[in-house]
Amino acid sequence: MDDSYLALYDVRGIQNYIYRTAKLADVIGASVLVENIILEALKYSIAVLDTSLDYCLDWYDSKDVFEYKDMNQYDIEVLFIGGGNAYVLFKTKDTMREINKIMSRYIREKTYSLELVCAFVKKSEHYSKDYVSLIQQLNEVKAQITNVKPIGALPIMEVEIMTGYPIINQRQESTETVSKRKAKPEEDETKILDNLVTQKGEDSLLAIVHIDGNNMGQRIVRLIADIEDYGTAINTMRRLSYNINKYYQYAFNQTKEYFDAKRSKEGKKTIRPIIVAGDDITYICNDLYALDSVEYFCQLIANHAINEQPGQAPDLEQYGFSVCAGVAFVGSHFPFSVGYNVAESLVKSAKEFAKKKENKDGERIGNYVDYQIVKNIHCSDLKTTRLREYVTPLGENLINRPYYIKVESDTEKLKSMDQTIHSYRQLRSNVEYFANNEHIPKSFVKEIRNTYSLGSHYMRELVAFLESRQYQMPEQKDHMEMYDQNKNALYYDAIELVDLFALAKKGSD
Secondary structure (H helix, E strand, C coil): CCCCEEEEEEEECHHHHHHCCCCHHHHHHHHHHHCCHHHHHHHHHHHHHCCCCCEECCCECCCCECCCCCCCCCCEEEEEEECCEEEEEECCHHHHHHHHHHHHHHHHHHHCCCEEEEEEEECCCCHHHHHHHHHHHHHHHHHHCCCCCCCCCCCCCCECCCCCCEECCCCCCEHHHHHHHHHCCCCCHHHHHHHHCCCCCCCCEEEEEEEEECCHHHHHHHHHCCCCCHHHHHHHHHHHHHHHHHHHHHHHHHHHHHHHHCCHHHCCCCEEEEEEECCEEEEEEEHHHHHHHHHHHHHHHCCCECCCCCCCCCCHHHHECCEEEEEEEEECCCCHHHHHHHHHHHHHHHHHHHCCCCCCECCECCEEEEEEECCCHHHHCHHHHHHHHCECCCCCECCCCCEEECCCCCCHHHHHHHHCCCEHHHHHHHHHHHHCCCCCCHHHHHHHHHHHCCCHHHHHHHHHHHHHCCCCCCCCCCCCCCECCCCEECCHHHHHCHHHCHHHHHHHC
8 A cells, every 4th residue: 555645845935035125136046046945845754763764765867757667666756846836745743844844944044934834645556636735725825824923023123124024133134034145145246237238337228038938837737737647747757847947047048148249348247136037037137138038938948849859849839938028127226026016017017918818718818027217116007007097198008018929830810910010020120210319319209209298289390390300100001090000109119118128228329
């Protein structure tokens, strides 16, 4: 009789933990702390508990995944790690419980405030049944468990504003912040930012880019839903998790290399990664290359698929990767946490649009990017900000975000979005047009931007004036019309981006 137990581990609140700070140095340190935190905790726990335990923690190497044979030969075996979760098989329940205690303590001591959550089931002969039970149990545990936090501050203590934890030193830092600082690599925060900005100064901008895969969970569930045999199921899941990590890491590394090369003659970098964990990616980027870096990433990741096998062509039609991205343009000394929250809201905005029935093709979702120039901390409330700042007195919409990024592997229905006002290709073309002084002088471009917010009547007057000076809008049927039939501004987004594209900078020189 098999008395093994399958455990599913998750660490609560990692995103909030990483970005719960206004300082980039703390974000970097936190991302280092949480990288592979579950596996590190498991290794530590095994060493503390009993060195005679027979265990296997490796399920892949640099070349490929290892085959799982379902032999139950180990006391502890990592089946696979993916999506921020770890699946571990224990030969006995007692071993699992003892390991869990040590892991929980290790994570708390290492990070100060993060909490380990575990769900487990007795292993049966039916993997799909066990998998569903695990996911349900984990969701129930997360919903019901008390959010245990470190001891709070007494009334006589000062607290750190961002964390709410007691201050422990003269730098006004909590234990959590100190832990993050200790984990940060030896690099000066100011130099990181100076290396990325186009030019130093109060007006210098950076972009915080957040990328997230589309429908990953649904696709994984569909691929394993009917697999009963443990060996087949584990090998399938290992392949899927491995592919997600491999191809997203590859796409990011290639993107970074490509755009860093553009500024190499200046001795500067373009992209600085913050966290690259499967299909969840965040990086800081020079403002002039941010949107194009997202497009480049989309083109790369679209060439691969979640179930791609060695030596086989990827099934892009059914399981090709697509992403939604958010780009928050912020001042180089703006609180990082606010910028990230905006970027996260932008991804949510892009996903909501991409998943509308009329915009997707069955389960297939296109690649979309949304962006925002962050002027104050209130931009985190994206919908309110856009209703307040991007709608004219007559109810006309100034912005058409998010934008669809066309890739060759998309279906024809998805590609049809490239012919709409949500086309990234057309947005980029319009930016290039308005950046060229031979088309329209820069002073007039700024006047167009400012007049747009007054409404269509004022815009017609301005366009008539510009045409009398032989300056025309980008080619269309009616040069006088600056809105479409649905009251959406045709060029506001492009004009707002004129100073935020490297191609536009070249065009205005």
